[in-house]
Amino acid sequence: MLEGVKHVLLVLSGKGGVGKSTISTQLALALKESGFRVGILDIDLCGPSVPYLLNLEGKDVHQSSEGWIPVFADSEQKLSVMSIGFLLKSQNDSVVWRGPKKNGMIKQFLSDVVWRDIDYLIIDTPPGTSDEHITVMENLRNVKCDGAIIVTTPQAVAIDDVLREVTFCRKTGIHIIGIIENMSGFVCPSCTECTNIFSSGGGIALSEMVKVPFLAKVPIDPQVGKLADKGQSVLVTLPDSQVAQVFRKLVEELTKSKEA
Template identity: 60%
Template sequence: MSAPMNDSVVDHLSAVRHVILVMSGKGGVGKSTVATQIALGLRHAGKKVGLLDVDLCGPSIPRMFNVHHQDVHQCSEGWLPVFVDKEQKLALMSIGFLVENEQEAIIWRGPKKTAMIKQFLRDVVWRDIDYLIIDTPPGTSDEHISAIENLKTYNPDGAILVTTPQAVSVGDVKREITFCRKTHIPVIGIIENMSGFVCPNCTECTNVFSKGGGQSLAKEYHVPFLGCIPLDPELSKSCDEGKDFIEHYEGSPTLQAIQKVVNRLVQIDRDLP
């Protein structure tokens, strides 16, 4: 990314090499799970990663890492993110760290959401991270517009769009592609999540539901297809317990699918001069 040309976002982001948004057309497709696994995969690849949760009304990232009881601290430079590892290779920021009761609904109008996201982008001290993964809410809302407007001068790498194979989810992602094109955000690629089911006993992957909707959509809109991630009970369990799925399930077909996406993002970094 290039340095900012104005004061809309100060220099905390200038040292970030890559900014990637993770988006979905509808809720319930596993977008936050995908964002979490991408962040973990990049960390295991030796990268320093930040994961910013801008789903203000449904923050789930802190619980997926089992750090939802931790607090954000301030320093002279701004807000310090919450690190999930001793090596401080993976840092998180979410409104979930700032509310007293995580079960309480956050009922904010657009201007307040916009101000909060701007503050996240302006005040969080990321400190020389390689990738900032931004987990957005479903659809196209004030959160998306605010994030994109405040990131414009940093030339974000683009967006990863998450869908399930079903037609209703694929149809919603078409609108996401249109949104990205209208806001000049490149589409890095489409991930078809929950594509097949991994047996917890033998790890065989079976196509319980339809398959191929995401790949067909990518072909129709001439955007890269990043692969299929199957529905895996062990992945769901890892997210519920805040455990590192990549570390504990090396032979899983789900991990192979996640690794394919991570390798694509690592290649983006290698392609830079």
Template identity: 50%
Template sequence: MSQQGQPEGGCAPDKCSTCPMKSSCGGASNQAGPDPDMVKIGKRMSTIKHKILVLSGKGGVGKSTVSSQLATTLVSKGYKVGVLDIDICGPSIPRMLGCEQEDVHGSADGWTPVCSQGNENLSVMSIGFLLSQKDDAVIWRGPRKNALIKQFLTDVNWSDLDYLIVDTPPGTSDEHISIVQFMMGAVDEDQDPSKPQTKKVDGAVVVTTPQEVSLAAVRKEINFCHKTNLPVIGVVENMSAFVCPNCQTEHPLFAPSTGGAKKMCEDMKVHLLGAIPLDPRVSVACDEGKPVYETMQGTPVMDALNHIVDELVKLCP
């Protein structure tokens, strides 16, 4: 048996029906054609131009903050954006995007994502909308998490989007493996071969903070991307320095003892998209569900976000 639990070298077609591994091995499904779920995912994703995963090696680096502000900054530049929150146990995107009290509605065409504060150019889907009480704990094992992630990909009617931002939990576990496998394995049976092929996934934006404790985990995240053939679009260094809201002076809080994200990116040959300083007003904006671009124009934080989004658009043409 291989490490994935599949028979090495394949097996004879007539053995598939009685094989105890038939539910996890690709042999039986390969005989019958594409996995129907992968076809459904391919159809849903075919209306989205760019798909970007936001990853972090560890918690506490502001990954969801970066995800939400990348999305709202893209919207401010005229793009139509969706945010898919697959942090099953700690969904914070609904609050950060000001739509925590909204409900998901179903129709014959699937789940309709929530519009953030009535903005039709910003659609959101999260398990946070499905909980009976917002403080309910989600105590699920991996298979149930994976099933919900697949349902988000097969059943959510995103319609036409320029960008889909996928906010993930910290680490390199079930949710990450599932989202990569589902999106990379999507099959678009309606794709016109004469037209330009849309990428199944553009790649990952990896979020870190300057200190070595964070960078060590991020190196593992980048290696996860390499091992799963997920392109790394670039790295965002969050909370790079504290910016005084009054005098705009920057003060380093987390000492980059090994050179910070810049040195790590040079060593690992990945692109540094930019560095976002720490400003207390960002935390207030996220708690209140207000996009930073509405309240912090002309600040170092907004300058950094505009630069990162411009780099993102350039690298994902």
């Protein structure tokens, strides 16, 4: 099922609450707006937030003779999404599963979803370095995975946890594309000045420590927060915002490395 996928990107972090799903969805939307066909695989089984962020809650996954047909987020069918959130009877249902059942579901997601021909598959992972990550890597052994984008926030406690994710990637042979520092300052809605409400520079310090590229600093912008459940790209809705500039540059960097 992954033979038609040209590039696979993992979005990882050793810590929860750093905004992996927001980064994943906005990156996918930015790639789509840049003319690419994109898929998002949400394997955060206990906290599937991608359907909410793309305004797809209540949508159904359909079964075909080939496998599961993902949910399309747009009429042109350029952005396809798969998440356990589509398989639950209610958005309030919790997934109370032991490891083997979760691993079996992830294997199904990677083998039974009909992605067709897409340029980028973004895999949004749960926090930590648990069974789910190992299952993904075991199933991607025969597929070219471009690597991992690691998301952190500026605080020292987050950096310590994310450092363990870097160690995990190196032990399991995952190429690290780079580090994104999310929630890096607060953009004032009145004057657009960015103020550091947490500590700053943690992502850059981590990238220098582990010798991997630093990709971007993504600030907190209340205007972007209003898009949280609308499935809209900052490149379209807020093209002049600092966050839009960050994602525009990030897409350029990712696609440039693939074309080179």
